[in-house]
Amino acid sequence: MPQRKDSLYEQLxxxxxxxxxxxxxxFSGDTLDNxxxxxxxxxxxxxxxxxxxxxxxxxxxxxxxASACIGLVADTTSGSPTMINCFDSQGxxxxxxxxxxxxxxxxxxxxxxxxxxxxxxxxxxxxxxLNTSLWSTNYRLRTCNSSGSQTDSDSGISAVGGSGIATNKxxxxxxxxxxxxxxxxxxxxxxxxxxNLPSGGLAPCFGIQNHSxxxxxxxxxxxxxxWNTA
Amino acid sequence: xxxxxxxxxxxxxxxxxxxxxxxxxxxxxxSGRYQGGQRMVEWFTGHSLxxxxxxxxxxxxxxxxxxQNGIDGGLFMTNTGTGYGGSLSFNNKRxxxxxxxxxxxxxxxxTDGITYAGFDRNGAPSTAGGLGGSNSTAxxxxxxAVNMSLVVTNAGxxxxxxxxxxxxxxxxxxxxxxxxxxSSTNLSIxxxxxxxxxxxxxxxxxxxxxxxxxxxxATTYVRYFEAWNT
Numbered sequence: 326m327p328q329r330k331d332s333l334y335e336q337l338x339x340x341x342x343x344x345x346x347x348x349x350x351x352f353s354g355d356t357l358d359n360x361x362x363x364x365x366x367x368x369x370x371x372x373x374x375x376x377x378x379x380x381x382x383x384x385x386x387x388x389x390x391a392s393a394c395i396g397l398v399a400d401t402t403s404g405s406p407t408m409i410n411c412f413d414s415q416g417x418x419x420x421x422x423x424x425x426x427x428x429x430x431x432x433x434x435x436x437x438x439x440x441x442x443x444x445x446x447x448x449x450x451x452x453x454x455l456n457t458s459l460w461s462t463n464y465r466l467r468t469c470n471s472s473g474s475q476t477d478s479d480s481g482i483s484a485v486g487g488s489g490i491a492t493n494k495x496x497x498x499x500x501x502x503x504x505x506x507x508x509x510x511x512x513x514x515x516x517x518x519x520x521n522l523p524s525g526g527l528a529p530c531f532g533i534q535n536h537s538x539x540x541x542x543x544x545x546x547x548x549x550x551x552w553n554t555a
Numbered sequence: 556x557x558x559x560x561x562x563x564x565x566x567x568x569x570x571x572x573x574x575x576x577x578x579x580x581x582x583x584x585x586s587g588r589y590q591g592g593q594r595m596v597e598w599f600t601g602h603s604l605x606x607x608x609x610x611x612x613x614x615x616x617x618x619x620x621x622x623q624n625g626i627d628g629g630l631f632m633t634n635t636g637t638g639y640g641g642s643l644s645f646n647n648k649r650x651x652x653x654x655x656x657x658x659x660x661x662x663x664x665x666t667d668g669i670t671y672a673g674f675d676r677n678g679a680p681s682t683a684g685g686l687g688g689s690n691s692t693a694x695x696x697x698x699x700a701v702n703m704s705l706v707v708t709n710a711g712x713x714x715x716x717x718x719x720x721x722x723x724x725x726x727x728x729x730x731x732x733x734x735x736x737x738s739s740t741n742l743s744i745x746x747x748x749x750x751x752x753x754x755x756x757x758x759x760x761x762x763x764x765x766x767x768x769x770x771x772x773a774t775t776y777v778r779y780f781e782a783w784n785t
Contacts, residue, residue: 327571329578333596334658334730334781336577340746343730344660345627346778348600361601397602397622409602411778413626526626551600553627 337552345553346411350529352380352546362395365443365532367402369393378494380547382426385445385535390433393544394532396443405444410526412439414451416555419529420498425490426543431459432490433536435544438499439551440469441525445532449473451523452530453501455508457484459536466499466508470521480508480515494547500554501527578783592784593650595762599630599778610646614639614679618766627728629660629778632766634668640767644678649759651784657762659731660779663697666724668773670697671706673733674760674782680706691756693735695742697725699769705733705742705750709757717742719749728776734785 330336338344350361357364357371364371368386370393373379383393397409412419419438436447438454447456452469456477464480484491498509507517529551535542571577579591597608604620611618616636620643623631634640651657651674663670671680673694680692689711696704696716702725705717719742732743735755742750762782766773 327577329576331578331656331785332658332781332783333574333578333594334779338730340658340730340732340743343728343745344779346598346600346629348598358601358605360603360605360607363602397600399602407624409622409624409628411600411623411626411628526624555626 345555347552348550350549352548357381357395361397363397363399363401363443365392365394365445366400367392371395374545378547380545383531383533383544383546385533385542387535387538387541389536389538391535391541392445392532394436394443394445394530396440396530396532397528398443405442405449407441408443408528408530410441410528412527412551413553413555414453414501414523414525414527415503416501417527417551417553418498418500419549419551420496421546422494422496422548424494424545424547425492426545431535431537431539432457432542433534434458435534436530436532437497438530439501439523439527440530441523441527443530443532445534448475451525451527453499453506453523453527454530455497455499457490464508464510466506466516466518468506468518468521468523471524474521476518476521478508478516478518480510482510482515594783595781597780599780604630608645609643612642612644612646612678614641614765616641618642623776627778629776632764632775632777634766634773634775635768637768639679639681640765640773642678642763642765644763645761647678647761649676649761651761651782652759653735653755653757654737654785655760655783656732656734656785657780657782659777660728661731661764661775661777662726662728664726664774664776665771666698666702666726667770669699669767669769670773670775671695671763671765672731672777673763674735674756675763675765676756676758676760678761678763679765680763691758691760693733693740693756693760694763695731695733698773703744705740705752707740707752707754707756709754712754715752715754717750717752719744721749
């Protein structure tokens with residue numbers, strides 16, 4: 326049998342260890358935790374789902390490049406604000422459960438994982454995040470370095486289903502280390518790469534950027550946990 | 556290490572069905588009546604302090620707090636007030652009582668500013684007849700000439716300080732555990748039992764982090780606080 330401990334802390338770390346930053350977000354409640362998460366309120370909308378395993382629902386506007394994004398920085402109506410970057414690009418893990426909603430109008434880009442800025446386009450400086458978009462049939466891991474140069478690596482796992490994005494639920498794990506970044510999907514390590522890695526601090530970010538004018542894009546985020554490993 | 560992966564690593568790959576089961580004893584679960592109690596886990600990860608949970612308490616001056624945009628930064632609290640300073644508390648919602656425990660990851664970075672953290676009846680560790688009258692306390696005292704110590708009071712008893720082996724200025728992060736037992740109180744730092752006192756608070760209490768100016772402002776960082784009734 327697994328071993329019970331007095332505390333959650335002791336399940337995660339021995340008491341001899343001074344634990345680094347760590348958090349768990351269940352996305353369960355009446356509203357999004359607005360002390361923790363801030364939103365891009367320009368044209369995105371955000372609501373807790375009234376459905377089984379629905380989590381929080383991010384919905385873009387219907388126009389091209391309309392975004393919906395949450396991260397560790399207060400609400401703003403524009404821009405890509407720097408977040409509270411308490412996670413370490415030299416060693417950190419973020420894992421999350423997500424499900425794309427129906428009615429995706431075509432996703433230009435998306436950010437699921439770590440970034441230093443809250444943004445839905447998975448661009449900018451210092452990021453390490455899953456990217457799902459209409460430009461690739463597979464889930465991809467993207468890193469951005471401190472000058473905005475990017476590397477994408479392909480998971481080999483299709484993100485396509487029906488007439489658009491796959492709407493099945495998935496468990497993703499993104500890990501950043503000093504010399505590589507990796508992506509795992511549903512418990513299997515799928516891909517990694519070693520170039521254009523971020524530096525400095527990072528924070529959890531979930532964002533989507535719409536592409537076509539055929540409707541809004543919708544993402545459910547159901548669980549998120551992140552911690553430093555360095 | 557995440558909740559699930561750490562638990563899985565423990566033994567045989569078997570995991571707990573729930574976080575609850577990972578931290579409660581078999582005796583608690585199956586003794587014929589439920590004997591466990593309230594638990595709270597605060598990760599201090601977000602763009603701002605969750606003031607639905609924590610109250611900024613003005614004892615002699617209101618503390619100021621901010622989430623730190625830095626790796627493992629947690630929450631930063633500054634206290635300018637002398638005397639009883641200011642606190643983070645549960646606004647006198649006293650959900651914890653003998654026996655109970657807490658684990659806190661924190662540091663005090665000014666030796667002339669003193670930090671107290673643990674359990675307190677009034678959210679402000681104080682001497683007998685001090686703030687709020689008869690008080691009960693089980694806290695670590697960090698900073699000042701007596702850094703670091705265990706301080707215990709019970710229902711207005713005198714300020715009772717027990718020294719640890721860390722008796723000089725120390726501004727490092729620490730993992731602190733306080734165990735309030737039936738008739739004694741223990742303080743462990745990094746898993747080492749540093750102080751034990753044959754005295755325990757008997758009244759109900761609340762989680763508390765207090766800072767006071769004792770020559771300079773108190774500056775306290777905290778990135779984890781778990782409290783539970785045992």
